[in-house]
């Protein structure tokens with residue numbers, strides 16, 4: 241086309257930042273509209289007490305050719321291969337011994353591996369209403385675990401909800417293959433995503449025209465005359481200003497698209513609307529609670545006597561899972577299993593006496609809806625460090641039954657009284673799409689095709705491109721890596737169209753289905 245395009249990117253999350261970076265490197269003019277007063281979107285840090293914590297992602301999923309892992313390394317980000325002790329707490333609040341816990345865990349993870357393989361191979365014939373839980377129940381029944389262990393294993397399998405943001409009875413077995421990640425270990429980002437975000441946002445902050453606090457409410461596009469002409473897209477901000485661009489990249493979260501289809505003129509095509517409606521949006525939230533001391537870790541200087549059964553997972557936990565807790569009174573019909581990670585188990589430079597609880601599905605919606613009624617809590621975060629405070633009391637009432645089951649708890653010890661809580665409220669945040677990230681729920685019939693339709697956006701014809709975690713390559717959907725790659729892809733498409741360079745663009749991404757690889761089709 242031989243013209244330097246004038247491009248708008250909507251959203252300064254990882255996808256928008258990466259897209260902006262590539263476009264600028266290849267000579268496009270970029271205006272970045274961001275609804276908030278900061279970059280990062282769902283990648284965001286805050287403090288609990290004096291400790292820096294991530295409100296959004298804190299894992300890097302897979303290390304095989306993962307650009308986020310490479311950025312972590314380049315920026316001196318501390319990662320932890322968190323394969324630690326998993327304490328399982330039984331329905332009556334007691335620790336389950338190490339041998340039983342490891343038998344249960346082995347069956348569970350083997351079954352999940354098998355479910356991936358099964359979904360990959362049989363995706364086309366698995367009925368849409370079959371859930372991951374159905375599969376796990378069936379397979380666990382075939383094992384030689386005792387009846388009690390089988391029940392505990394099923395309860396333990398509910399932890400998968402914290403990966404996808406909704407309960408496993410909602411996880412589609414047919415499209416479970418779309419949850420498979422890049423090869424390699426999952427790393428916990430011990431020093432937070434702060435330096436990664438700083439690195440990814442550098443070019444945009446220095447060289448793009450960034451408009452903070454400028455939510456876009458209208459995207460009007462005219463058909464491109466021919467492939468050699470620039471497009472014509474008009475954006476309207478919430479304050480009523482209008483701007484015209486040659487190309488627009490929309491990185492608003494899937495949850496935002498679901499609620500704002502009317503922002504597009506002309507109307508979105510029916511197949512794109514169907515894709516936006518069909519793919520679900522998860523409800524993962526976090527509650528951090530910090531203490532004066534990590535009372536749940538046994539003092540390793542004291543000598544232990546050899547006993548059987550052993551409880552080392554319980555006395556030095558990295559993770560704890562509370563199975564079918566009968567010692568709390570949850571709201572009716574809401575599964576109240578919980579799990580947490582000990583941030584005291586991180587490398588010494590990053591460790592602090594904090595537990596990170598993950599909540600999801602109806603449970604997280606319940607907590608977030610209660611927080612929303614407390615005037616002092618903001619839309620994304622609730623932080624509370626005073627026991628007079630309503631949110632402190634709400635969160636303590638919620639979590640006390642769980643942290644008080646951990647090793648070393650004593651009601652009379654000041655070490656066991658929380659100093660502060662911080663809870664996310666992504667479901668109350670319209671610019672996060674009122675949720676966490678895309679997931680694939682029972683009833684979905686064409687999940688892989690829907691993602692391809694989302695990636696195509698309005699296409700070259702309308703000059704409106706889509707990016708964001710929901711348009712990522714299949715192996716990276718719902719992740720920071722996927723968001724980053726999706727921004728790179730959208731920028732690359734615009735660069736191709738205008739005959740710009742390909743500076744900074746990584747290798748061609750493998751956008752194929754995992755099942756294609758499983759069947760040896762590639």
Ligand SMILES: Cc1cc2nc3c(=O)[nH]c(=O)nc-3n(C[C@H](O)[C@H](O)[C@H](O)COP(=O)(O)OP(=O)(O)OC[C@H]3O[C@@H](n4cnc5c(N)ncnc54)[C@H](O)[C@@H]3O)c2cc1C
Pocket residue numbers: 250251252253254255256273274275276279280281282283295296297298299300301454455456457491492493496524525526664666670671672675676677707708709710718719720721723
């Ligand atoms: C609780 C939680 C835990 C997670 N854990 C992990 C994890 O461990 N590992 C992992 O890889 N991923 C994780 N994720 C997912 C990861 O955060 C996302 O996949 C990724 O950050 C999405 O980037 P994005 O650019 O697609 O979207 P976003 O980061 O949401 O960026 C979109 C941007 O658009 C802006 N915006 C929205 N609407 C408008 C509008 N109308 N006008 C202008 N601007 C607008 C938003 O403010 C935002 O800045 C987690 C997410 C959550 C919420």
